[in-house]
Structure formats: structure tokens, C-alpha cells
Amino acid sequence: MANNIRIAAPKTVRKGEVIELKTLIQHAMESGYRVDKRGEPIPRKIxxxxxxxxxxxxxxxxxxxxxxxxxxxxxxxxRAENSGILKFRYTEETGEIFEDSVEITVK
Amino acid sequence: MKHLVKRRDILKSSLAVSFSLTTPALALAKTDDMTAAILDTFGRLPKESDAILLKIPPISENGYSVPVEIEVESPMTNKHFVKKIALFSDRNPLPLLAVYKLTPRSGLAKISTRVRLGGTQSVHAIAEMRNGDLISAKAKTLVTVAACVIL
Incomplete structure (x- = not known):
């Protein structure tokens, strides 16, 4: 399953500015409470x-x-202190890691 | 007559005593799953406070995805900041929804996300401050289609 990560962050900011970061990842967050068509429980995977x-x-x-x-x-x-890289890392319970990053420039 | 009145008084007072003795036990019996989850996460119970703003729609049409916004009043400096925010549900099979750990680098103690809710209920947000204060806020939402129902 391709886990598509989306990040919304401003590209250029003023020093000391508090910036909003938004992120979304495609993941079913299977709770383990659901059952499939045959009535078998779907294993948990979050x-x-x-x-x-x-x-x-x-x-x-x-x-x-x-x-x-x-x-x-x-x-x-x-709070944006300096130009740099923002890394977003998601860890699945299986141990698998999904990562993406964005660069921001402080003017 | 005098004797009777006295006896009544004694009865009343003994009733009062038994009441005061049973009340704490009753309160303990009411300790539900959510309280247990709060104790498990923070080790103690919070005080309700206006310093947390919890926004949740009054009616959630889809319990599988309910938007929640939490904002805690805090300067977010090295001395005074919000360390942790946790979201609890008083009706889900698992009361603890999510925990957020913040740092002074957060700048603003504000988070929004989407949660699953298994029915009409109150969502509780609890924030732990750097100085140890533990505060909470709750908001009720009416869930039309509940999550966690077996389809």
C-alpha cells in the first residue's frame, strides 16, 4: 500500500514567526473491530x-x-527559528516507517 | 415522649453516618473506563479549566471522522509551556484517542485532528503544563452515524 504523505507548510517565513503545519497520510488505521464480508475480523493495523x-x-x-x-x-x-528541513515521520505498529520532509526558508 | 424523640435523633444521626461512609464507596464504583484511562496516562485527575478551548461540532454526521480542535492558553516559552495534551472519549471501547507531546518550539499550543466516535458523547481534552498543572475541558457532540459498529 502506497502511503501518500501530504504536508502543507509555508515556504518562506519571517524569523520567530509561528507557522501552521498540516499533514495527512493515507492509512486505513484498521481498528481491529471491523469484520470483512465473510465475517472474519480484520486484523488491527494502525x-x-x-x-x-x-x-x-x-x-x-x-x-x-x-x-x-x-x-x-x-x-x-x-516557531520558525532558522531556515531548515522539517521532517515528518509516521511509525506503523508493524515497525514500518513512512517519511517525508519540506524545506522552509527564514528571511 | 422525650425518650422517643431521642431515639429518633439517634436513628437520624446513625443514618447520616452510614451515608457519609457509603458515599466515597459509591464514587469509587462510578470510576469508569475513561477515568481509568486518564489515571493511566497522567496518574491523577485534572481540574476543569477555561484555559483549554475544545472545539467539536455539536452534531457529527459521521462518527468515523469527527473534526476536533484543541487550544491551550500558554505563552509556550522555555519556562511555561504545555507538555502534553490527550484526548479521551467517554463512550468508545478504547477511551484514549490520542496523545500529543509539545515543546517550547511549538510556539502555539493548538492542534486539530479527526477522531472516531462510537456514539453521542462528550470528548475530553486534558493538558499537562510544564509546572505540573493538569487541566481539562469537555465538549458534547451528537453522533448520527457511530463508528465502531459492526457492519
Missing amino acids: LQKFECFYDDTLIFEAEFHRGVAANPFLTFYT
Whole structure:
């Protein structure tokens, strides 16, 4: 399954500005409560963790449980201190990691 | 007569005593799954506060995806910031929905996301501050189509 990550972040910002970051990942977040057409339970498979790194510094972290909707969507904020790379990392309970990053320029 | 009145008083007071003794036990019996989940996450119970703003639509047509927005009043400096925000549901089979860990680098203690809700209920947001304060807010939503029903 291709896990498409979408990130919305401003490209250029002023120093010290608090910026909004939005991210969405395509993932079923299978809760383990559902059954398929034959009545067999669909095994649980969820993303457990989301981390956002600003130049390798962890600035925001989220822990997902089964009550998080499919295709998890998240909006959060950060203070832009310097030009750099924002890395978005999702960890599935299977251990698989999905990552994407964006670059921001501080003027 | 005097004797009777006295006896009544004694009865009343003994009733009062038994009541005061049973009340804490009753309160304990009411400790539900959500309270247990809150204790499990934070180790104690929060105080309700206006410093948290929890926005959720009053009517959610689709319980599989309910938008939630949480904002906590905080300067988000190295000394004063929100460390953790957790979302709880008082009706889902699993009360803990999500936990967010913030840092002073967050700049603003505001998060929005989408959750699954298994019916009409209150969603609770709890925030733990750097100084140890634990505060909460709740908001009710009417869910038309509940999530977690077996189709």
C-alpha cells in the first residue's frame, strides 16, 4: 500500500514567526473491530506514532490510538527559528516507517 | 415522649453516618473506563479549566471522522509551556484517542485532528503544563452515524 504523505507548510517565513503545519497520510488505521464480508475480523493495523523534526530536533510528537480517524490528519504549530528541513515521520505498529520532509526558508 | 424523640435523633444521626461512609464507596464504583484511562496516562485527575478551548461540532454526521480542535492558553516559552495534551472519549471501547507531546518550539499550543466516535458523547481534552498543572475541558457532540459498529 502506497502511503501518500501530504504536508502543507509555508515556504518562506519571517524569523520567530509561528507557522501552521498540516499533514495527512493515507492509512486505513484498521481498528481491529471491523469484520470483512465473510465475517472474519480484520486484523488491527494502525499508525502508532507521528514525529516532526526541525533540523533533527524533535519539536512535536503524537501518539495515535484506535480512536484516530482513517487517513490521519493533523494541524500543529512551530516557531520558525532558522531556515531548515522539517521532517515528518509516521511509525506503523508493524515497525514500518513512512517519511517525508519540506524545506522552509527564514528571511 | 422525650425518650422517643431521642431515639429518633439517634436513628437520624446513625443514618447520616452510614451515608457519609457509603458515599466515597459509591464514587469509587462510578470510576469508569475513561477515568481509568486518564489515571493511566497522567496518574491523577485534572481540574476543569477555561484555559483549554475544545472545539467539536455539536452534531457529527459521521462518527468515523469527527473534526476536533484543541487550544491551550500558554505563552509556550522555555519556562511555561504545555507538555502534553490527550484526548479521551467517554463512550468508545478504547477511551484514549490520542496523545500529543509539545515543546517550547511549538510556539502555539493548538492542534486539530479527526477522531472516531462510537456514539453521542462528550470528548475530553486534558493538558499537562510544564509546572505540573493538569487541566481539562469537555465538549458534547451528537453522533448520527457511530463508528465502531459492526457492519
